[in-house]
Amino acid sequence: MSRFTAWRGHAWIGLPLRLYLGGVFLLACHDKILHPSGFALDVATYQLLPLQLVNLQALVLPWLELFVGLMLVVAFRTRAAALLVNAMMVMFMAALVWALMQGLDMGCGCFASEGGDDPISWHTIVRDGIWLAMGLYIQLFDRRPLGLDRLFMRRNDA
């Protein structure tokens, strides 16, 4: 492990990043869990998934966002949460690029269904790219995150 990777300061940089990203995901899942039909319409509008998978994705994705959001905030299984966040961000960005290439004029469905979002644009992709960079930082460098993971590590060490 390099000196940079082992640097203890990563935990203090990772803390605000985790709280921010966790907050974003908790905020994102709220409306989607309450209004799955609206979110299913958003998913369908991307025209990426076959019809048979649209509802399943609309049901499961918000709960995944809820779980990883909570895990990031309390730093429980942080690396797994960051891995899922990064996978989702890559998936979202690919969908956005595809929609923009198709010239679709639509809301991104990131936070609220039924027109509550801004229209998709290259800014949306840049924003998601920044969140992906945050997720990657947490995954790669926040090895002793301040939260439950560190607490369990101490117990195991003792």
Place this chain on the structure above:
Amino acid sequence: MCGLDRRTFRDAAIVVLLSVVAALAFNALRGDGAIPLVAKEAYRILVPCPEPVGEVEPIQAGDVRWGGARELVLDARLAHEREAWRTDRARHLAFDFLDPVSDEALADLVASNAARVVVFGDGLAPDSGQELARELAGRGMVNVFFVQGGWSAVRAVLEPAAEVRP
């Protein structure tokens, strides 16, 4: 290595599994507002058509220089609309709200070296001729006009003796 090990993948898989279980259970219990796991019919998605953006001027059919060397006349009607009447003095380039003019077709128009492009269409509201003219202008073409009144106005000029029934 890179924050990715077996345990990380195992934990991630468990979280995905928990999400599926929670989502299905919540959906089953919620009654009103629940959605079927598989949609029974396609969603009616409302994706606005790309808007033609260019500004174009109207022109009277009598002012078109029919057969002029540097005048390119386009018929924007769909193939089945042209069955009623057509003229050899216009090139066919159908306007479709959902299908923009291809780059190849646009390059073809540019290669014609026309000084002026005149488009006529169905003459309805909206007029396909005006919409195609706006699209071409929006794609960078200059001196693009549309014939007011559409194909029936054109026919009245080219075949004044014919009875026009738009």
